[in-house]
Amino acid sequence: MNSLEMTSIAKELLKKSGYPIIRDSNKSKNLLELLNVYPNYGVGLKVVPDHWVKKGILESYYEVTKVAPKLKNTNHGKAFGIKVWKGKILYKGKPMRISGTLKWNWYRWPIMKTRIDS
Numbered sequence: 001m002n003s004l005e006m007t008s009i010a011k012e013l014l015k016k017s018g019y020p021i022i023r024d025s026n027k028s029k030n031l032l033e034l035l036n037v038y039p040n041y042g043v044g045l046k047v048v049p050d051h052w053v054k055k056g057i058l059e060s061y062y063e064v065t066k067v068a069p070k071l072k073n074t075n076h077g078k079a080f081g082i083k084v085w086k087g088k089i090l091y092k093g094k095p096m097r098i099s100g101t102l103k104w105n106w107y108r109w110p111i112m113k114t115r116i117d118s
Helices: 003-017 031-035 050-054 113-116
Strands: 046-049 061-069 077-084 106-108
Touching: 003 077, 031 046, 031 077, 046 050, 050 106, 061 106
Parallel strands: none
Antiparallel strands: 046 061, 046 106, 061 077
């Protein structure tokens, strides 16, 4: 058995295990779905909505400073962060509520082109 066969067998076993990180890794995610798999709900991560990348807006992202998930459904809630727009920190670095957390698909920044194309 070669390493490629072993990898595909391992992937199948992990998919069947029910771990959401493995099972949903290629699925489009709203911001809270993306953040809730990281320690401390992803505070400190840089994230970007896919529509910014599709429009060619580069060097723009939010740095997550606070996440307030809902108690009954952690895939919903509020997120706050520092907005960086085209390389410049906005609002003097004051954290603001991140809009569109449920509306758009979100990715970690820096974004790789292959993630948006699929």
